[in-house]
Each structure stands twice: as structure tokens, then as C-alpha cells.
Amino acid sequence: MIDREARLAGFDAVAVVSPDAIPLAPARLAEFVSDGFHGSMGWIEETMLRRANPRTLWPDVRSIIVLAMNYGPDHDPREVLEKPDRGAISVYAQNRDYHDVMKGRLKQIAGKIAAQAGGDVKVFVDTAPVMEKPLAEAAGLGWQGKHTNLVSREHGSWLFLGSIFTTAELAPDAREEDHCGSCRACLDVCPTDAFPAPYRLDARRCISYLTIENKGPIPHEFRQAIGNRIYGCDDCLAVCPWNKFARTASEAKLAARDDLREPALADLLSLDDAAFRTFFSGSPIKRIGRDRFLRNVLIAAGNSGDAALTGQCKAHLDDASALVRGAAVWALSRLLDARGFAYLAAGRVAEEGDADVISEWNQALEAGRIKSHA
Structure with missing residues (x-):
């Protein structure tokens, strides 16, 4: 039975x-x-x-x-x-x-x-x-x-x-x-x-x-290995x-x-909270919330090598979530050359009020200097 x-x-x-x-x-x-x-x-x-x-x-x-x-x-x-x-x-x-x-x-x-x-x-x-x-x-x-x-x-x-x-x-x-x-x-x-x-x-x-x-934030040691895996x-x-x-x-x-x-990263980077909730209605992804999800998408964007995503990543430097801003910093450090990233940081770091995001800037700047001297 x-x-x-x-x-x-x-x-x-x-x-x-x-x-x-x-x-x-x-x-x-x-x-x-x-x-x-x-x-x-x-x-x-x-x-x-x-x-x-x-x-x-x-x-x-x-x-x-x-x-x-x-x-x-x-x-x-x-x-x-x-x-x-x-x-x-x-x-x-x-x-x-x-x-x-x-x-x-x-x-x-x-x-x-x-x-x-x-x-x-x-x-x-x-x-x-x-x-x-x-x-x-x-x-x-x-x-x-x-x-x-x-x-x-x-x-x-x-x-x-x-x-x-x-x-x-x-x-x-x-x-x-x-x-x-x-x-x-x-x-x-x-x-x-x-x-x-x-x-x-x-x-x-x-x-x-x-x-x-x-x-x-996703620990630095795992970010590159994550590739484009944005959920699981x-x-x-x-x-x-x-x-x-x-x-x-x-x-x-x-x-x-x-x-x-196979959703396009460019489409996902444009999601605000309301759009995120609508797009993932009925999906388990909705439970982690838009900020964590955007964190994941930004890590994938940084790993993509796609310079066309640079503008959308820059826009997230003004996001209300420090978690998102920090991930955007890392993504941009991968999409921009060391000089371009340093120029961007010069106008941003002083305005950032979150210690974790400032740390993201500083770590990325240091990594850029090491690469440029290699």
C-alpha cells in the first residue's frame, strides 16, 4: 500500500x-x-x-x-x-x-x-x-x-x-x-x-x-575556484x-x-531587491536574499574576464549593502588593470565607511602592486 x-x-x-x-x-x-x-x-x-x-x-x-x-x-x-x-x-x-x-x-x-x-x-x-x-x-x-x-x-x-x-x-x-x-x-x-x-x-x-x-564575504582563498558558480x-x-x-x-x-x-551575469547584476524577489519567486534562491546572491554574482563577474561587465560592477560600489560593495571591489580588481583600479580606488576609499569594504580595497590594491612589480 x-x-x-x-x-x-x-x-x-x-x-x-x-x-x-x-x-x-x-x-x-x-x-x-x-x-x-x-x-x-x-x-x-x-x-x-x-x-x-x-x-x-x-x-x-x-x-x-x-x-x-x-x-x-x-x-x-x-x-x-x-x-x-x-x-x-x-x-x-x-x-x-x-x-x-x-x-x-x-x-x-x-x-x-x-x-x-x-x-x-x-x-x-x-x-x-x-x-x-x-x-x-x-x-x-x-x-x-x-x-x-x-x-x-x-x-x-x-x-x-x-x-x-x-x-x-x-x-x-x-x-x-x-x-x-x-x-x-x-x-x-x-x-x-x-x-x-x-x-x-x-x-x-x-x-x-x-x-x-x-x-x-566569501574568503579570498576560494573566490577564483568558485568560477561562475553563483548558487551551490x-x-x-x-x-x-x-x-x-x-x-x-x-x-x-x-x-x-x-x-x-544558464542565466546571463549581465542580467543578474541588474537585479534590485524587488526584481530579485519577483525573478526568484517560488525558488529556493529567494531564501538567501538579494545581497548574498549579488555577492555571488559579482564573484562570478570577477572571474569572467568580461570587461563588458565593468560598468555594472562599478554601479554596485554605491550599493546600500556593504557585502555587495565589497564583492564589487574584488570583481573590479579582476576586470581592471592595476592602474585603472588604483585610479578608481583613489576616488572611493576615503568615502567608504565600512571597515570590511575598506579592507577589500586595500587587499586588492596591494595585490595589484605585487602583480605590477612581478
């Missing part, structure tokens, strides 16, 4: 797991936090005890139904990386916000399960402290690959996960084995070396973290050999928006 209802609701895989099926996950999470790999995501540390054991989140839970929805792209998402005047947006964010897509369907399934199997139910999609990837592995939907994401023999690395907690006793499914073998493709492709070891991720070095979760990064997912067995997401509700496949 559960499998039938899940398929009717548009899910591609479903399995049942016991709440006690991930005994090793709490220690791994604790190590992740103690090493500081969570970066500024304080909510992970704050909810660590609740994440460690599903029964802490809901003491009455007896079974957990884990469901997966395939969002596989119909193209190689790395192709846009060869087009520096375009922005690369993570595949999952080219669709509608998956929370909106999945939650209603999960509630629909949960209601039918409660009606037929009895018991109470609760629905979770990523926003609650649920360790969905370890649970999905224990349920047999796939395994956590060396990039720490779930990998499936049928769907590759492209799966959204959700869960239904229930007080009903349901027969659990068998755990999936790890099929990564000696493959290191996902580790070796990472532009910022975010994997200190297989199956371990240092989020502080991950482009998805840097462009989405990180609220401040799919490299470690896209390179996975198991993707060759994955079919593309066929549902219209998960199909990528054409205007988010």
Missing part, C-alpha cells in the same frame, strides 16, 4: 526503517561538529542531540518511512562552467522549491497511511533535525557516497528526501551496501578540496556552503558514475526553468 501511494504521489523510491537503525550516525555528527566542519551553521550544533536519535525528536515514533524523488537533469550541469559570462545554478535550485513540491504530497500519503494502518503520523522535509541520508541508507534507498550525499543504483546522486514518522509498527526494509568501491571521482573533482577524507565533508570549504549558508555546486554529484543509470526527472513540477539553466 505504501509503495503504491508513494508512486501515485510522484515519488520514485520508498522504504521503511526502524528509528534505531542509525546507531553510528550520532558519533559521526559529533565529530563533524567538534572539527568545526559545520562552519557558521550553528543550528546543526544546537540541534545535535535531537538529530542523533529520531526518538528524541518524537518519542512515540515506531517506524520511519523514507521517500525519495528523482530530480536528475537532462544535461550535464557542468557544461555551463565553460561559459564564464553565464551563471551556474545548482540543479536542485533550477526547479521550484522542493520543500513546497514534496511536503503536500507527503501529507497526502501520511493521511492515507494513518487511515489504513492506524497510528499517528508526522511529516518532515529537510527543515526538521532529521538525519535523512543515514536513515535512507539504512532503509535501503541507497548509500552515502564518498561525497556524503545519497547515491542510488537506480537514480544516481539526484534524489530529494523526505520522511514520514509514524507510531505504527511497520516491517523495515534491508540496508543498502556501499557500492563506491575504489572510485574517487567526487573527491578529486571538488574545486575547493572540501573533502579532507572519503565520506567526510568540511562545509567551510564547500561551494554550496560558501554561496548559500555563508552570510559574510553540482560537481561532486554530476561526476558520480552511478548517474549513468539515472533517468531524468520527467515531471513538469521538477523540470528546470529555462531562465535558470
Whole structure:
């Protein structure tokens, strides 16, 4: 019954797991936090005890139904990386916000399960402290690959996960084995070396973290490696050999928006707050806000080598957001020659009131002097 209802609701895989099926996950999470790999995501540390054991989140839970929805792209998402005047947006964010897509369907399934199997139910999609990837592995939907994401023999690395907690006793499914073998493709492709070891991720070095979760300036050491990735990064997912067995997401509700496949940086640089909200209505990108997004776009503009973007970058030196102004300084330091940048700085630094932005000017000027003397 559960499998039938899940398929009717548009899910591609479903399995049942016991709440006690991930005994090793709490220690791994604790190590992740103690090493500081969570970066500024304080909510992970704050909810660590609740994440460690599903029964802490809901003491009455007896079974957990884990469901997966395939969002596989119909193209190689790395192709846009060869087009520096375009922005690369993570595949999952080219669709509608998956929370909106999945939650209603999960509630629909949960209601039918409660009606037929009895018991109470609760629905979770990523926003609650649920360790969905370890649970999905224990349920047999796939395994956590060396990039720490779930990998499936049928769907590759492209799966959204959700869960239904229930007080009903349901027969659990068998755990999936790890099929990564000696493959290191996902580790070796990472532009910022975010994997200190297989199956371990240092989020502080991950482009998805840097462009989405990180609220401040992007550290200088990662800016050039980010390239034109303006929201997230799919490299470690896209390179996975198991993707060759994955079919593309066929549902219209998960199909990528054409205007988010390869948006022009010039168009994105022109977005004010109102235009940003309108353009990204229904998209998860809207949640990071216009300032963080423009920060990302300006980093991409600086990496583009496209002098035609210089005027738009200069306009952002007057932006109300210090975060945007600082990113504009860095972009211009890459688009202008040392003399032109120094001339621009002479008329700007004294007028700047934010210490971080002044630091951006000074670092760029110093880098320009070093280059000119080389």
C-alpha cells in the first residue's frame, strides 16, 4: 500500500526503517561538529542531540518511512562552467522549491497511511533535525557516497528526501551496501578540496556552503575556484558514475526553468531587491536574499574576464549593502588593470565607511602592486 501511494504521489523510491537503525550516525555528527566542519551553521550544533536519535525528536515514533524523488537533469550541469559570462545554478535550485513540491504530497500519503494502518503520523522535509541520508541508507534507498550525499543504483546522486514518522509498527526494509568501491571521482573533482577524507565533508570549504549558508564575504582563498558558480555546486554529484543509470526527472513540477539553466551575469547584476524577489519567486534562491546572491554574482563577474561587465560592477560600489560593495571591489580588481583600479580606488576609499569594504580595497590594491612589480 505504501509503495503504491508513494508512486501515485510522484515519488520514485520508498522504504521503511526502524528509528534505531542509525546507531553510528550520532558519533559521526559529533565529530563533524567538534572539527568545526559545520562552519557558521550553528543550528546543526544546537540541534545535535535531537538529530542523533529520531526518538528524541518524537518519542512515540515506531517506524520511519523514507521517500525519495528523482530530480536528475537532462544535461550535464557542468557544461555551463565553460561559459564564464553565464551563471551556474545548482540543479536542485533550477526547479521550484522542493520543500513546497514534496511536503503536500507527503501529507497526502501520511493521511492515507494513518487511515489504513492506524497510528499517528508526522511529516518532515529537510527543515526538521532529521538525519535523512543515514536513515535512507539504512532503509535501503541507497548509500552515502564518498561525497556524503545519497547515491542510488537506480537514480544516481539526484534524489530529494523526505520522511514520514509514524507510531505504527511497520516491517523495515534491508540496508543498502556501499557500492563506491575504489572510485574517487567526487573527491578529486571538488574545486575547493572540501573533502579532507572519503565520506567526510568540511562545509567551510564547500561551494554550496560558501554561496548559500555563508552570510559574510566569501574568503579570498576560494573566490577564483568558485568560477561562475553563483548558487551551490553540482560537481561532486554530476561526476558520480552511478548517474549513468539515472533517468531524468520527467515531471513538469521538477523540470528546470529555462531562465535558470544558464542565466546571463549581465542580467543578474541588474537585479534590485524587488526584481530579485519577483525573478526568484517560488525558488529556493529567494531564501538567501538579494545581497548574498549579488555577492555571488559579482564573484562570478570577477572571474569572467568580461570587461563588458565593468560598468555594472562599478554601479554596485554605491550599493546600500556593504557585502555587495565589497564583492564589487574584488570583481573590479579582476576586470581592471592595476592602474585603472588604483585610479578608481583613489576616488572611493576615503568615502567608504565600512571597515570590511575598506579592507577589500586595500587587499586588492596591494595585490595589484605585487602583480605590477612581478
